[in-house]
Amino acid sequence: MSAKTSNLQYFAFSFLSLLVLRYASSSYYSEPSIYALDVCTSVDQPNPIAALYPNNATGTLNGTIGVLPIPLTLARKLIPSQYGILEHAYRELLPSFPVGMYPAIVQAMHDHEVQAFGYKIEDFSRTGIEFPFVDLLGDGYSSFKWAPSMLMTAGHEIALKGAQDYGTNTFPASFEPGCDAYRAVPSSKEPGTTYFSASSVEGRESLSTLFSSTEEEMYPLSFFKNFTNQPTFADGKTCDNMIRLFNTTVSSAEKGIERVKGTVRANIHPFKKEHEWSNVYGLRLDTAFIENNYLSCESFRGYVSHE
Numbered sequence: 001m002s003a004k005t006s007n008l009q010y011f012a013f014s015f016l017s018l019l020v021l022r023y024a025s026s027s028y029y030s031e032p033s034i035y036a037l038d039v040c041t042s043v044d045q046p047n048p049i050a051a052l053y054p055n056n057a058t059g060t061l062n063g064t065i066g067v068l069p070i071p072l073t074l075a076r077k078l079i080p081s082q083y084g085i086l087e088h089a090y091r092e093l094l095p096s097f098p099v100g101m102y103p104a105i106v107q108a109m110h111d112h113e114v115q116a117f118g119y120k121i122e123d124f125s126r127t128g129i130e131f132p133f134v135d136l137l138g139d140g141y142s143s144f145k146w147a148p149s150m151l152m153t154a155g156h157e158i159a160l161k162g163a164q165d166y167g168t169n170t171f172p173a174s175f176e177p178g179c180d181a182y183r184a185v186p187s188s189k190e191p192g193t194t195y196f197s198a199s200s201v202e203g204r205e206s207l208s209t210l211f212s213s214t215e216e217e218m219y220p221l222s223f224f225k226n227f228t229n230q231p232t233f234a235d236g237k238t239c240d241n242m243i244r245l246f247n248t249t250v251s252s253a254e255k256g257i258e259r260v261k262g263t264v265r266a267n268i269h270p271f272k273k274e275h276e277w278s279n280v281y282g283l284r285l286d287t288a289f290i291e292n293n294y295l296s297c298e299s300f301r302g303y304v305s306h307e
Contacts, residue, residue, distance in 0.1 A: 042123055042179045045250045047113035049288045057291040059114035060250050063181035064211055066264055066282030067219055068104040075102035078270045084135035089143050093223045105130045106264050108196045108209050110181035124153035125175040127198050127207045132227035142303045145230040149269040151198040167235025169269050171200040211262030218281035231300045241292040248288040257285040
């Protein structure tokens with residue numbers, strides 16, 4: 001499998017300069033941030049592809065992805081008016097998706113063993129609501145994912161700055177659990193129940209999930225593979241090319257990919273108030289990824305799917 005060539009000069013400068021800021025600044029050692037990352041141990045599996053792609057950012061993403069059906073009219077109000085919505089693209093993948101609805105996406109993820117150019121950064125968590133199948137280029141064909149806002153681990157300068165460089169609204173946040181993608185709820189009556197929550201340290205932004213295992217297959221795996229691999233943007237100046245791999249050891253070991261059903265509660269831009277969704281279907285999974293940063297969005301003209 002070949003990865004799209006990174007913009008190495010830009011990314012190397014950004015990645016390495018942030019490492020210098022994080023680890024070499026005298027003020028960091030003399031006056032630690034009150035949001036300094038807790039020392040804890042994750043149960044995430046090791047990054048299986050770092051040696052294969054040493055000049056790309058690689059890592060693993062462990063967590064839960066859910067599909068949030070919202071009215072297409074609401075999606076049209078939330079997504080910037082200059083971008084079209086490729087309804088035919090998601091209906092081709094989901095022929096029975098309810099008429100007049102749009103599949104917004106929630107991702108509650110833990111980034112583990114992220115590294116590039118021989119450097120590794122600390123793990124961090126992130127979550128937000130994303131909008132796939134957006135016609136960024138106006139060609140009526142190429143699918144992009146708009147990710148306007150993100151709650152991210154407070155004190156993680158590299159992750160926060162990396163997202164801000166795309167124009168993303170970033171909210172430093174505290175997470176529960178702090179070092180993993182989710183935590184089991186042993187007292188739950190439903191099998192395989194896990195929870196996840198994030199709260200902004202300064203504002204009202206928050207997102208929480210409660211998911212249980214299910215045998216129902218509301219959406220095919222091919223749909224998840226498609227939208228998770230769409231080029232991602234915020235302000236449209238550059239695009240992030242994150243290639244999610246569903247065929248490595250982290251996706252097949254032990255439980256592998258689990259289907260889940262649950263509840264999502266979120267108060268985050270671009271929504272103007274808190275929303276709650278029940279009967280949300282999705283996946284609980286771990287995937288390796290290759291990431292190519294700060295690329296020209298135009299270079300993805302004609303993009304349909306990674307696979």
